[in-house]
Amino acid sequence: MYRILPLLHHNRASNLYDTNQKYCYITMRRINVIYLTAACLSIILTLSCGNGSTGSQPNQPSSQKGASPLLKEEEKILFDKVMALHDSAMAQMGHLTSMTSAMRKISTNTTLSKDKTDVAKHALESLSLADKHMWDWMYQFKKKDKWKNEKGESYQAYLSEQLKMITKVSNEMNSAIESAKRVAEH
Amino acid sequence: MISRKLFVGLLHIGCFAFLLLGCNYNPKYKLPIIGQQTLENGEVIDHVIRPFEFIDQDSNIITNATYRGKVYVTDFFFISCPSICPLMTKQMLRLYTHYEQEPQLLFLSHTIDPRHDSPIRLKHYADKLGVTSSKWHFVTGNKDSIYNIAKDYFIAVQDDSKGTDPASLIHSGKFMLIDGTGHVRSFCDGTDPKSVEKFMFDIDQLLKEHKSEK
Numbered sequence: 001m002y003r004i005l006p007l008l009h010h011n012r013a014s015n016l017y018d019t020n021q022k023y024c025y026i027t028m029r030r031i032n033v034i035y036l037t038a039a040c041l042s043i044i045l046t047l048s049c050g051n052g053s054t055g056s057q058p059n060q061p062s063s064q065k066g067a068s069p070l071l072k073e074e075e076k077i078l079f080d081k082v083m084a085l086h087d088s089a090m091a092q093m094g095h096l097t098s099m100t101s102a103m104r105k106i107s108t109n110t111t112l113s114k115d116k117t118d119v120a121k122h123a124l125e126s127l128s129l130a131d132k133h134m135w136d137w138m139y140q141f142k143k144k145d146k147w148k149n150e151k152g153e154s155y156q157a158y159l160s161e162q163l164k165m166i167t168k169v170s171n172e173m174n175s176a177i178e179s180a181k182r183v184a185e186h
Numbered sequence: 187m188i189s190r191k192l193f194v195g196l197l198h199i200g201c202f203a204f205l206l207l208g209c210n211y212n213p214k215y216k217l218p219i220i221g222q223q224t225l226e227n228g229e230v231i232d233h234v235i236r237p238f239e240f241i242d243q244d245s246n247i248i249t250n251a252t253y254r255g256k257v258y259v260t261d262f263f264f265i266s267c268p269s270i271c272p273l274m275t276k277q278m279l280r281l282y283t284h285y286e287q288e289p290q291l292l293f294l295s296h297t298i299d300p301r302h303d304s305p306i307r308l309k310h311y312a313d314k315l316g317v318t319s320s321k322w323h324f325v326t327g328n329k330d331s332i333y334n335i336a337k338d339y340f341i342a343v344q345d346d347s348k349g350t351d352p353a354s355l356i357h358s359g360k361f362m363l364i365d366g367t368g369h370v371r372s373f374c375d376g377t378d379p380k381s382v383e384k385f386m387f388d389i390d391q392l393l394k395e396h397k398s399e400k
Contacts, residue, residue, distance in 0.1 A: 083269050090269075090357040093298075097333045133299075139302050141265045 022102035070144045077084075078159035082141075082166055089134055089170045092177060100127045100171045108185065123180040130176040141166075217363075217392055221342030233342050235368040238301055240296070240325035243309035248294070248323050257392050258292040261376055262336055262356050264299035265311050270359045274376040275315070278361070284386065290393055292384045293322035296336070298335045300326045303370040315336055342370040363388055366396060 071079055106112065111115035141162055142148075144155055218227035221233025239249045259281060263271040278293065285291045297303035303311075308324040326332075339362050340355040363372040363385070371392055 084271060087357075094333075094356055097330075101330070135299050135301060137266070138268065139268070140300070141268055143268055 074155070075144070075156050075159060078156060078163060082159060082163050085163070085166045085170045086138070086141075089166070089173055092173055093131075093134070095177050096127055096131055096173060099177055099184070100124065100131070103127060103180050104185050120183050123176070123183045126176040127180055129170070130173040134173055137165055137169050191305050191384060215391070216395055217388055220370040220373070232369055235370070237336050237337070237363060238331065240327040240331070241305055241335065242319060242323040242325050243305055243312045244319045246306045246319075248325050250368060252323070253292060253294065253364070253366075253368075257290055257366060257389070257396055258294050258364050259361055259389070260294040260364060261359075261361050262296045262298050262332075263338075264297050265307060266299065267357075270357070270358050270377050273281070274359050274361075277376050277379060277382045278322075279315055279317070280379075281361075281389070282322055283314065283384070285311065285389070286321070288393065290396055291319075295322070295324045296332055297324065297326050297338070298330050298332060300332060339370065343373045363392060365392060 071098065103120045103124040107124055115147050142158075146157060147158060149155075198226045205375040219232045224231045235250070237250050238248060259278070261274060261278060263270075263274055278295065282293060298307065303326050305326060308326060312319065312322065312324050331397050333356065336356045338392065340358075343360060343362060343396070344355060353390035359375055359377040360372050361382070362370055374384060374388075375381040
């Protein structure tokens, strides 16, 4: 911070210098003005170029992800239940795919007994059906903004029906995965 | 006296330049290559995305070659997804808009529901978003191939300590940043605007690294 203090009181400071010193003083004053401006700019830039969060929105809890703001309280409770089951079923999708691959290998393995390959084929069919039912459910499910009242029912009634459907699909998926795991282990 | 003052002045300007340049880009810093390394014939090999072939919204074949020498952001989604995908698309569109004029950055979104998400449906989806096919490819294909390539991406970003199955991350909402040679260099939570904001710094860093190597 050399020279900054005297410059802030330049009237007093100017009396202390002769002509040459005044020239140097003015030059340094210019440099210091540039430096002070630059320092301010650099502080602003440093702060703004960090990992700031301009324009960010606060994190939503996972249950609210994808929830429509149009939902009434009762609808929201049902919607969250449907989404919770959907999320847990989607988390199983990787296992379902891995098990499908494993059952395919066992069912086509000619060195294994017919009983074993038949059980694997059955498990494979169950996995394929569960997979199809899950994707079909997601394809037909409508959020409130895209839902059309075609049957004269409320959106709440629609969600109740969807909750039954996704519960059934989720159970089917879990059951198919567990059966396939048992086949793979024995 | 003058030389001393000149020295101090230059020192001040140097400090300012250091602050100004230092906050923007450090040419010595490189994003790490993410994923497990393997040892082949005594040589350490970094994890690299295996070759792939899919069909995009214009029914064009998309392969590794489409992205060779470019930086790209990739994710896994499906159009009917009622939960996280709309949030992911919103953030991906934010990235697309931000980097629309950056020719070195491309986008690749894989559907995980190929039975319903046909190229025509993907085309309709892309048109609705108002994005161009040459910049952002929405791809579909054989389901096993999509899940296998997903494992390839997610195996790099999985949390080993939790013993996570990479396949289970297919619906995790992650965005991954891939360099011109198929290495995963960064990733973020594509449903979280703050995480995406930090991810943009990594994209900028990789783009600068990429351009400096050319």
